[in-house]
Amino acid sequence: MITASSPLATRCSLSDPVISKALIIPAAGSGKRMQRDVPKPFIELVGQPILAHTIGRFLKLEGLNQIIVATSSQSISRTEGILQELIGGEISWSCVEGGTERQYSIQNALQAVADAQLVLVHDAVRPFVSLKSIKACCEAAEKTGAAVLGTPVKDTIKKIDKEHFVEETPDRRFLWQIQTPQVFKTGILQKAYHLADEQNYFGTDDASLVEWMGEPVQVVQGDRHNFKITYPQDLEYARALVKKREC
Numbered sequence: 395m396i397t398a399s400s401p402l403a404t405r406c407s408l409s410d411p412v413i414s415k416a417l418i419i420p421a422a423g424s425g426k427r428m429q430r431d432v433p434k435p436f437i438e439l440v441g442q443p444i445l446a447h448t449i450g451r452f453l454k455l456e457g458l459n460q461i462i463v464a465t466s467s468q469s470i471s472r473t474e475g476i477l478q479e480l481i482g483g484e485i486s487w488s489c490v491e492g493g494t495e496r497q498y499s500i501q502n503a504l505q506a507v508a509d510a511q512l513v514l515v516h517d518a519v520r521p522f523v524s525l526k527s528i529k530a531c532c533e534a535a536e537k538t539g540a541a542v543l544g545t546p547v548k549d550t551i552k553k554i555d556k557e558h559f560v561e562e563t564p565d566r567r568f569l570w571q572i573q574t575p576q577v578f579k580t581g582i583l584q585k586a587y588h589l590a591d592e593q594n595y596f597g598t599d600d601a602s603l604v605e606w607m608g609e610p611v612q613v614v615q616g617d618r619h620n621f622k623i624t625y626p627q628d629l630e631y632a633r634a635l636v637k638k639r640e641c
């Protein structure tokens with residue numbers, strides 16, 4: 395058995411090549427559910443916009459050499475300001491214009507990926523993802539081609555009809571709530587987006603396009619701090635977490 399401390403493990407890690415990575419951050423949403431004039435990624439969270447907190451979580455990731463943010467045309471210059479302040483010379487960065495749906499924002503950003511073995515997609519409004527979870531998801535994607543973070547659902551989930559009558563109660567042992575990052579070998583994600591565009595397929599996350607193509611996607615257990623800031627209550631909770639420096 396190879397353990398982290400065995401001589402073979404040490405030899406392997408010394409000779410392991412660094413996997414090159416590009417990070418896409420979709421930040422072009424209007425954030426209607428937040429009931430604010432400022433789009434969610436630019437709302438201040440204890441002295442810094444949410445987007446800056448989020449990007450900061452990735453800066454120590456080995457092999458990360460490109461960051462692309464998709465944002466609305468009105469937000470491009472403030473996004474560039476944030477990136478310039480945050481990112482040192484060793485990582486290249488750019489902004490692209492997002493689309494009317496998240497899928498179109500990612501599609502635009504994918505065209506700017508220069509040369510990376512893995513592409514990570516992470517929502518601008520998930521500022522509490524841990525480096526440990528990011529690394530675990532990258533390692534799984536390196537092996538399987540596609541991996542996403544998630545947590546088992548806490549509540550019972552019911553499928554309902556238009557009149558709100560229950561149609562089905564799926565076995566919750568097999569239900570997971572999916573987060574980002576979603577990590578892919580670059581060729582797989584490019585092919586999925588290309589085919590989805592060609593055949594007008596629409597999914598609610600990146601992995602669903604890869605699943606639709608018939609490729610496997612592995613779910614890696616993350617943690618519940620990696621929630622998406624969506625409603626005003628999420629913002630209150632996020633502020634409390636940052637102030638307490640809990641994650």
Ligand code: C5P
Pocket residue numbers: 419420421422423424435464465492493494495496497499500517518519622624
């Ligand atoms: O709307 P939702 O909360 O699902 O958005 C998740 C992420 O996708 C957010 O960071 C948001 O800014 C981004 N998004 C985007 N382009 C859109 C819609 C959402 O980049 N058209």
